[in-house]
Amino acid sequence: MAGAEADRENWDILAEYSNKTLRLKADRWGKAVQNEETKNTLLDFLDYDSQLVVVSLNQSNQLVATTEVPAGLRTKGVYFLKASDVPLVRDEESTNVRQHVIFGDISPQPLDQLSTLIEEVIIPMLENPANRGGWPEMVCEDVSHQLYSLRGTVYRMWGQLRGQTLLPLPFGMDTLEKAERHALDTGEMTDSQLKSAIEGVVIKWVHQVDEVLTQDTDHLAALDHFPKPLEEITFWSKRRQNLSHISSQLKDKKVCIR
Structure with a gap:
């Protein structure tokens, strides 16, 4: 294949973007x-x-092309994805590569990229009322719950990779202040959806905090290994930092209701 096509290789657009x-x-x-x-x-x-x-x-610092995302990217990569089934024309004068190929970057930290995608693309797109025309109210609520559940899961995973316990906020936090004022004025919590979301996320917080509080150095010991004093000190130091970070999250003005 390569020999027959060597005289018409024209991938300047891909090369320019990659370089x-x-x-x-x-x-x-x-x-x-x-x-x-x-x-x-x-x-x-x-x-x-x-x-x-x-x-x-x-890993050898050589530029390579693959048909899937390599595991363990060392640096940023780029991808080219066909957006349609239209055959690509590579002739310089009539090329259609830019019209029918999506160009993009791949982060060496995919969880960060996924988090950004959820926050800046998926949630704004699916939460936009203009994109929900004709949706039943129950479907809208379910989609919102699933979106914020996904965001919370990614947020917690992001923290775990950094040795931190992150407490995701519940769906509907933007209406919390209004609901709080109404509850103080009337003595009633009328937003049952928000109430349910808060209760659910607090239960998750309890499990997360309990997991940190029950940690000890037993896991450091193996059949042929006993933790040295420095390992013990490092463990308790990281645990203290994590608990301090949890405390600061719980004291945040978005969490504390006065």
């Missing part, structure tokens, strides 16, 4: 496509049925 995004010297792309596997991966994407190609630096 600029990854901040590579121009000759890095030329060296990369000398590798038959990388070259054929790019040609399969441009000329055949392959839908995705990811360009990144491997």
Whole structure:
């Protein structure tokens, strides 16, 4: 395949985006496509049925192209995803690559990227009333709950990777102040959805905090290993920092109701 098509290889658009995004010297792309596997991966994407190609630096700091996101990215990568089934034209004068291929970056920390995607794209899009035309109220509420549940899960995972216990806020916090004033004036909590969300998230908080409080150094010991004093000190120091961080979250003005 590569030999028959060597005279019409035109991937300047992909090369330009990759070099600029990854901040590579121009000759890095030329060296990369000398590798038959990388070259054929790019040609399969441009000329055949392959839908995705990811360009990144491997463990040997070589630029490679793959058909899936590599595990353990060391640095940022880029992806090219076909947006339609329209055949790609690579001739410089009539190319349609920019019109039918989505260009994007892949973070070496995918959880951060997922969190940003949820916060800045998915939630605003699905919470926009203009995008909910004709939806039953029950469906709207369920979608909102699922969105904020997903956000909370990602938020907790993000904290765990950093050794922190993060307490996600419940769905509907933007209406809490109004509901609080109403409850103080009338003695009634009329927003049952918000009340249920707060109760649910507080239960999760209790489990999270209890998990931290019950931690000890037993897990440091193995059959052939006994923790040294420095390991013990490090464990209790991190535990103290985590508890301090939990305390600051619970004292936040968004949580404390006065």
